[in-house]
Amino acid sequence: MCGVAGVFFRTATSVDTTVRIAGHMASALVHRGPDDGGQWIDRDVGIALIHRRLSILDLSPTGHQPMVSASGRFVLVFNGEIYNHLELRKELEREGVQAPLSGPLPEEEGVYAPWRGHSDTETLLAACERWGLEETLRRAVGMFAIALWDRAERQLHLARDRLGEKPLYYGWCRGGFVFASELKALRRFPGFDNPVDRNALAAYLRFLYVPEPWSIYQGIYKLEPGCRLTLTGEGVTNLPSAPPHAPMDARGLLLRRWWSLHRVTEAGNAAPLGDEVAAVSALEERLRESIRLQSVADVPLGAFLSGGVDSSTIVALMQSEAVAPVRTFTIGFEDAAYDEAIYARAIAHHLGTDHTELSVTPHETLDVIPQLPRIYDEPFADSSQIPTLLVCRQARRHVTVALSGDAGDELFGGYNRYLWVQRIWTKLAWMPWPVRQAAVRLILSRSVDRWDTLGAWLKIRVNLLGDKAHKLAEGLSGVHDLDDLYHNLVSEWKQPMTVVLGAREVSTLLAHRDEWPVLREPEHRMMYLDAMTYLPGDILCKVDRAAMAVSLETRAPFLDHRVVELAWRMPLAMKICGGVGKWPLRRILYKYVPRELIERPKQGFGIPLAEWLRGPLRDWAEDLLDERRLNDEGFLNPVPIRRYWREHLGRRRNRQHALWAVLMFQAWLEART
Known part of the structure; x- marks a missing residue:
């Protein structure tokens, strides 16, 4: 496991400046790779590849990155693991690969030509040299975020694993194109001043995380799982007008999906x-x-x-x-x-x-x-x-x-929503709209504590029954079909644009039903x-x-x-x-x-957050949710936030997750100033 980063400059930049910038970005990723670090700079093009290493396979210097291919054409930095790299290595040996150029020859016994070590990085690079990046990705079993520089074509390739285990941010800021495993490395780029993306902030309040491909900053994105991006020098200066979604073929930028869960x-x-x-x-x-x-x-x-x-x-x-x-x-x-x-x-x-x-x-x-x-x-x-x-x-x-x-x-099929949503909707869908909404109001009129007491009396074996009853009722509010219900259940702030000032709703996969696979069962769709x-x-x-x-x-x-x-x-x-x-x-x-x-109700990996917010965290939360502070910062509307805070403190509703979302944004905002 490692950290990667890099820059692709819009204009010519001195080697000394590039080295200094690379050093600043690398220092932000030491926790991802405390064992080793390296940089590779192309003097002619103005590109730098940066790596921090947590040594897992081949602890010797032969696993050092950035790594240069045998022909000298490709340079690689890579975060993750290729689990089947020994199998790939055998295939490459049958095809007569050559060793990469970087790193000293090994002194230990048991490492034979043409390999200089036994790291998966060396195997991955040789495979890219032999088969090309896309074919290598298809053959690889693993988790990874890859940056590959093609010196002959002067193209930068970024790729992310199939399901998104390893992160990779990329985007444009003052002076060039940047990428990294974590945002903290991008913020070390000189002159980084990308503003907070209010639309992404609204999506965060809805889902409790910033969904791909957005990040919290304008102009910075997450490479979606199973995707690869190719950038030329033209793409460094040609910023896309909208968040990049695969497939995209813009001037100097090609984005496509190399593996599709769909x-x-x-x-x-x-x-x-x-x-x-x-x-x-x-x-x-x-x-x-x-x-x-x-x-x-x-x-x-x-x-x-x-x-x-x-x-x-x-x-x-x-x-x-x-x-x-x-x-x-x-x-x-x-x-x-x-x-x-x-x-x-x-x-x-x-x-x-x-x-x-x-x-x-x-x-x-x-x-x-x-x-x-x-x-x-x-x-x-x-x-x-x-x-x-x-x-x-x-x-x-x-x-x-x-x-x-x-x-x-x-x-x-482990989440409760897969087990209950279809059955509940079947029982309620026949109800006229006014009756269904009246049932919602009835459920919400009883406090979380009262539902928990009722559940105990009826011997209902559901952990946190009151919380789940309220969540279901809120999910049923205003929905017309089962897919609407799912969208509501995964949304914490149902109308985040009323909370984030100046925000618009971002268009996520959940809103584009025409892009969903054809799946008969709603559980499988979820x-x-x-x-x-x-x-x-x-x-x-x-x-x-x-x-x-x-x-x-x-x-x-x-x-x-x-x-x-x-x-x-x-x-x-x-x-x-x-x-x-x-x-x-x-x-x-x-x-x-x-x-x-094994047999017991599903519990989840949680903390007693609701009570902490009413107890030991109350003063901390009150400070971050102060109405004057919210007004001064100018991102969030204090009216709905303060209403949720009063409801939570008064035990009328459990607003722990919605409030935690606001608090984590406020704490993040405070930490970056």
């Missing part, structure tokens, strides 16, 4: 698997292969274990393949409603892992909050970012690489949309920034694209059975872990 979902649904036993067996073998590949490292390796289905499945398969106990990590809280450590502990004991559990106090958890604006670089309001950072910090004391269970929900938006924008961003803040590499076996493609060949009835999601994973997991250790 095509994968339609192909999978067109050729579904019919034999459930065979499908589950194939999934287990595919997951085993993914875990074997992702367990290759020259540094200590472990796994996160929350006690849920996803992480438990990964750990169970890891342990079944391992000759020694797998290192596992979990985090516990004093509040029992948010503490899954007891479940993780039981599963770790049953599997025989080397388990480490960290129990944190509210004070320790609250101490993390001031660090969040620096870590996440742009406003980010998934409050599980706090326990995620804490468990990453804990794991990094023992290992350098940790496997996670991310994406199990999106692939196999799973596709989550995988395209929520997964890269929230889940993978959250884990990447938290892990990289402490120089920890995380890997997600479910995101091997062959696992993804197999999952989409499974009919919905194989994924959700009897109102229970992730059925194929449960079938696998029950072979290793007793069912009673």
Whole structure:
């Protein structure tokens, strides 16, 4: 895992200036790569490639980046891992590749010509030289953000992995084109003064993250998952008039999608698997292969274990393949409603892992909050970012690489909305519009606490029932079909343009139904949309920034694209059975872990944020939400914000997530001034 950055200047710039700028940008990414760093500068064109290295494979200098190809034509910086690089290397050997030029010849035994080391970077570069970038991307299994400079064609190529595990920002600012793994490196570019994008800010308040391809800054974008961008010198001076969406062919800029989840979902649904036993067996073998590949490292390796289905499945398969106990990590809280450590502990004991559990106090958890604006670089309001950072910090004391269970929900139907939305809509859709809206008002007229009390009395086994009842009611407000309901459920501020002054609604995938794949079941549509938006924008961003803040590499076996493609060949009835999601994973997991250790209501990875805002965080929040302050800053309308704050303090409504979004923007704004 590493950090990459680079600049492509509009006009000729001295080498000394370029070196100084590159050094400033690299220093902002040291946490992503504390082990080594390098720069490569083309004197004639005015381009610089920058790299910071966290050594995982080939710890020797032969893995140093930037790396130059054997012919001298290509220069590469790369963040991520190519898990099948040894297989690719064998193919290249059969075709007679030559070694890259950069780096000293190795002194250790066992490294043979034509390779100078055993890093995946060297393999990736040789593959680009032999097969071209697009074919190399198709053959690669891994997570990556790549910058490749073609010295012959004078073209800069940027590429991002299929599902968006590794981040890559790019854009235009005063003096040239810039790109980097994190925004903090771009802000080190001299004269960076790109203003806050108010439209992106409104989208952030809706979704609690800034969705691709936007960033919080005007003129700076995120390369979408599965996309590649090619830029020539002409493109450095030709700024696009609108946010770049694939496909785009503008003067000096080509943007296209090299891998499409849209095509994968339609192909999978067109050729579904019919034999459930065979499908589950194939999934287990595919997951085993993914875990074997992702367990290759020259540094200590472990796994996160929350006690849920996803992480438990990964750990169970890891342990079944391992000759020694797998290192596992979990985090516990004093509040029992948010503490899954007891479940993780039981599963770790049953599997025989080397388990480490960290129990944190509210004070320790609250101490993390001031660090969040620096870590996440742009406003980010998934409050599980706090326990995620804490468990990453804990794991990094023992290992350098940790496997996670991310994406199990999106692939196999794990979120509550997949289980309940269709059934609820079926029961309510027949109601005349006025009756349905009256039901919404009735639900919202009862406080969260009253719904929780009623649920306990009726013995309804749903965690945080009151919160979920209110969320559902708000989701039903003003909707006309099930897809509208989904859009409402994933929206926190339903009308963010009334909150952000001078903002317009950005056009996201959720609003363009004509761009969705043809999927009969609404659950599958929701799973596709989550995988395209929520997964890269929230889940993978959250884990990447938290892990990289402490120089920890995380890997997600479910995101091997062959696992993804197999999952989409499974009919919905194989994924959700009897109102229970992730059925194929449960079938696998029950072979290793007793069912009673797993079967419980889905909890999530959260914190008691609602009570913290009314208690220990109240003064901090009051300062950031001060009406005069909001007016002076000029970004947010204080009227709806103050109303939400009063409702939350008075326990009439639980506004924790909407308020957290505002607070994280305010804290980010304060940190950058």
